[in-house]
Amino acid sequence: MRSMLASTGIIAVVLGLAAGVPTAAQGAPSGGDRVPDRAAALARAEQAVSAHxxxxxxxxxxxxIAGRVIIDASGASHTRYQRTYRGLPVRGGDFVVHSDAAGRFAGADVAQxxxxxxxxxxxxKTAGQAADAAKQGFEGTLTGVLGSTLIVDAVPTPRLAWQVRxxxxxxxxxxxxKENVIVDAHTGAVLQRWDDVRVFIPSEQLTAAAAAPGPVARAAAGxxxxxxxxxxxxxxxxxxxKPGSGGSFALTDPSRGDNDTCTFGNNTNLxxxxxxxxxxxxxxxxxxRNSAGVDAHYGAAQTWDYFxxxxRRTGIRGDGKGVRARVHYGWNYTNAFWDGTNVTFGDGRDNANPLVALDVVAHELSHGLTDSLAGLEYNDDAGGLNEATSDIFxxxxxxxxxxxxxxxxxxxxxxxxxxxxxRPLRYMYQPSLDGRSFDCYQFPWPDYDPHYTSGPGNHFFYLLAEGSSGGPKPSPTCDGSTVTxxxxxxxxxxxxxxLDAHFTSTESYRKARQDTLKAAADLYGTCNDEYRAVQAAWSAVNVSGSDAVCTGPGDPPPGELPPVESNYFSNTNRIVIPDGPIGEAESPITVTDQPTSPRDLKVKVLIYHGEPRDLVVDVIAPDGTVYNVHNRGYGYYDSIDKTYVLDVSSKQPNGVWKLRVRDRSSRDTGSIASWSLQF
Structure with missing residues (x-):
């Protein structure tokens, strides 16, 4: 089991009931201050989990259970974990283990x-009784129970619960x-509920909205x-x-992981x-009807390019794969949403006002980013921070x-x-201008939607970026302070x-203050201007903390630190393989901004061909080194759909990599459908 988990990039660390606790590890499994690969970073994290x-x-x-690993250019690393307790999944049990450049334990961010x-x-209470309790509060038309899972609910006090979907x-x-309901497994009381479908417009604003004129057409110049x-x-x-048959074109973006844009035609089923x-x-x-598709497709491309x-994140999930943007959803549907897989946009009133503006598209896609990075839940403070993240990006x-x-x-x-x-829906510089959002943090919240509890997060970001008076809009502070x-x-x-290296699923505003200060220190050093500005901006929205007041000069800023989490590069252009016996095709991928090469480069190949036994498939590194991955062996029916793992740690990562396919027999033909590199 251990070797199988490691091969898939997931490692389970088991602390048995009678296991001894080793002393704190001070060594560097990766070998001094060298930038570790994923395996070495995981070894560091395992050691830290056991010792701390x-x-x-x-x-x-x-x-x-280890998940994502972030490796900084400095050699520091950050590993995310999920937790089980006596075989049960733990809601709010996630944490991040940090190791410094020398491989030493550097602390942890813990949700519970x-x-x-x-x-x-x-x-x-049985699973059926929990489901019955969950159903009672469902607002809308219930179509089914997706499942009931016995869990430990660690937020705020650990207890046994059912999570009903x-x-x-x-x-x-x-x-x-797609509603989650947490039900106390002993009393049957409903403890919390939230929906995994993130809508753009809360119901109160839809009710208050007046009939709106249609959008203004844009000039066609250029x-x-x-x-x-x-x-x-x-x-x-x-x-x-992407070109298709007969000279037509699909609104599919081969340069950005096959981002795809589709239409419901004012239906909801296809x-x-x-x-x-x-x-x-x-x-x-x-x-x-393609005009709304243009905006959605362009917005998805701009979002991809920004991140x-x-x-340095390739796709919102970091996997180099695009997302489907779905337009013309429903009938007079005045909203947009992220459902965990796709982004969807209605046409608004009279099917004449599609919700495909640039910040709407980027907002919804950013919910996918948040799910992938920190998994922020959609309730309490975490819900507000989830919505704030989408507004920010x-x-x-x-x-x-x-x-x-x-x-x-x-x-x-x-x-x-x-x-x-x-009027906009929300104002980051003064959230209360919408009539419902909060400028300043308070606890506990009234029963408010996360769109409104996002206010302190939005307000903080505006103050941090623009200040209280120096930006495009004045931004009154909650404590009367001046922020630069x-x-x-x-x-x-x-x-x-x-979000990437410190936030956890149940993030509170108070912890967000701590974690953004850690992030500022990671990037710019402790007690420098950026660090002090984070302190001032949070204080200005009534989020206090126990961080020390900076009195002297700041630490020297660290060296270049952008996270170098495993990056994906892909080529999804279909390339015909000429028939053999001397047919040959090549598909290139240009790798950029990748500081190191791993021992476990993952090369995913999808080739359609009538006879895989005719083919010789090579991966060619930028320096010309050839790695043969398939030599006239069997494929899967009429295709080769495999992931190969190569040790390329001695190679320069940046440059043009090639997939070369040679057909060594005649009569059967095919094409390279796609291939990708995961560093």
Whole structure:
């Protein structure tokens, strides 16, 4: 089992009931201050978990399952773990173990406040009784119970519970629901419930919205030469598409993991990829059904480019794979949502006001980023921070795109004109302007939607980026203080770093203060301007902390630190393999910004061919080294669909890698469908 888990990148650390606790590890399994590969970083983390049980609130009978590993250019590493207790999954049991550049334990971020101690894990209520209790509070049309799982609920006090998952449709009749309900396994009381479908507009604002005019068509000047579109909100924009049969084009982006845009045609049951005959899409109005697709496709591309360029993350999940953007959903459906897999956009009132503005698209995609990085839940403080993250990066993508038709700002959803008077849904510089959001932190919250409890997070970010008076809008502070901003680029890097390396699933605002200070120290050093600005901005929104007041000069900033988590690079352009016996095809991938090469480079190959035994398949490194991965062996029916692991630790990672396929027999033909590199 151990070797199998390690081969898939997941390692389980078991602390048995009678296991001894080794002394704290001070050595560096990776060998001094050399940047470790994933295996060495995991070895560090395992050692730390075994030696520092108190730091992770560990007890006998628990297992820890390693997930994502982040490796800094400095050699420090950060490993995320999930926890089980006596075989039961633990809600809020996740944690992050940190190791410094020398491999020494450097602390942990832990979601649960207390160690688990349960006298019994035998429930008094059955799964069926828990499901019945969960159903009682469902608002909408219930279609089924997806499952009931016995868990330990570690938030805030560890207890035995059932996690019931319900499926259905919300009260509006069109928004899907995937609701989680936590039910006390002894009393049957419902403890908490939240939905995994993240909508853009809360129900109160939909109720308050006035009839809105349709969007204004954008000018068609400057249409680019290759695939191009005229969007409702973004105007004339370039589009990367994929050629299909008969000279037509699919709204699928081969440059960005096959981001795909499809249409429901104002239904809710089937979304079909959009196609166009001349690769010139839309006319800037809803009269051409491709216009909304242009905006969604362009928004997804801009979101991909922002995270890849600024934060070195390839795709919102970090796996190099795109996301499906689904337009024209439902009938008069005035909302957008992330459902854990796709982003979906309705056409609004009279099916004439599609919700595909740039910050809306980026906002919904950023929910996927949050799920992938920290797994922030959608309740209490974590829910507000989840929504704030999407507002933050929705705005940052808007700034980065620099589109003249939708300039960057700190208004959320202003272009969709929900209220008919140009007002946005949310205001980051003064959240209370929407009539419901909070400028300042308070606890406990009233029973408010996470869209409104996001206010302190949005307000903090604006103050950190722009300051209380130096930005595009004045931003009143909760304590009357004056805050000097550090610029949105540095503010965004701090937020992303905290989300990536420090936030946990049940993050509170108070812990977010600690974790953004850690992120500022990681990136810019302790008690430098950035660190002090984080302190001041949180204090200005009433989020206090126990961090020391900076009195002297700051530490020297660390060296370059961008996270170098495993990156994915792919080529999804279909390339025909000429028939043998001398047929040969090559597919290139250009690797950039990758500091090291691993011992376990994962090469995923998908080749369609009538006879895989005819083929010789090689991976060629930038220096010309050839790695043969398939030599006229068997495939899977008429394809080769495999992942190969190569030790390329002695090679320079950056440059052009090639997949070469040679056909050594005649009559059977095929193509390279796609291939990817995971560092």
């Amino acid at each position: 049980r108190a730091a992770i609130k560990g007890v006998d009978g628990e297992k820890y 406040p207390d160690a688990i101690s349960l006298p019994s894990i035998t429930p008094k 319900l499926s259905g449709t919300r009260a509006d009749g069109q928004t899907p629901s 249409v680019p030469a290759k695939g191009s579109g005229l969007g409702i909100f973004n105007g004339a924009v370039p589009l990367d598409t 979304c079909s990829t959009l196609w166009d005959a001349d690769n010139a899409w839309g006319n800037g109005t809803q009269s051409d 890849r360029t600024v934060h 929705g705005s940052m993508v808007e700034f980065a795109a620099n589109n003249v038709n939708d300039p960057g700002d700190y208004d959320i959803g202003e272009e969709i004109n929900l209220f008919g008077d140009g 901003g550090i610029g949105r680029e540095r503010a965004a890097r701090i937020w992303f770093r905290a």
